[in-house]
Amino acid sequence: xxxxxxxxxxxxxxxxxxxxxxGEIVNFLSFGPLDxxxxxxxxxxxxxxxxVRTILPSNIGIxxxxxxxxxxxxxxxxxxxxxxxxxxxxxxxxxxxxRRQIFEIGRAHV
Numbered sequence: 001x002x003x004x005x006x007x008x009x010x011x012x013x014x015x016x017x018x019x020x021x022x023g024e025i026v027n028f029l030s031f032g033p034l035d036x037x038x039x040x041x042x043x044x045x046x047x048x049x050x051x052v053r054t055i056l057p058s059n060i061g062i063x064x065x066x067x068x069x070x071x072x073x074x075x076x077x078x079x080x081x082x083x084x085x086x087x088x089x090x091x092x093x094x095x096x097x098x099r100r101q102i103f104e105i106g107r108a109h110v
Contacts, residue, residue: 040060045065049062049087062088064091067094
């Protein structure tokens with residue numbers, strides 16, 4: 001018999017939030033009952049990834065909102081998958097329509 005699949009729920013915070021409002025969201029998520037058959041992941045602005053990882057319950061995943069394709073180098077403002085993984089974040093949003101349209105990121109970069 002094939003394993004059952006979990007329902008996935010993701011919420012991207014985009015470029016919103018500060019420590020106070022993030023604390024309120026985390027508090028709400030912490031006390032709300034979550035279906036054990038659902039995987040819940042929040043997309044967090046890069047500057048708050050480590051902060052959210054320290055206060056969010058471990059049953060809720062965290063996603064970086066973007067990543068660059070190399071591990072390190074002279075790429076000002078970018079973050080690498082290795083950096084994301086180093087702080088315990090296991091998800092990343094790649095190829096988001098806003099990044100493709102506003103920053104003109106094409107398929108070759110995704």
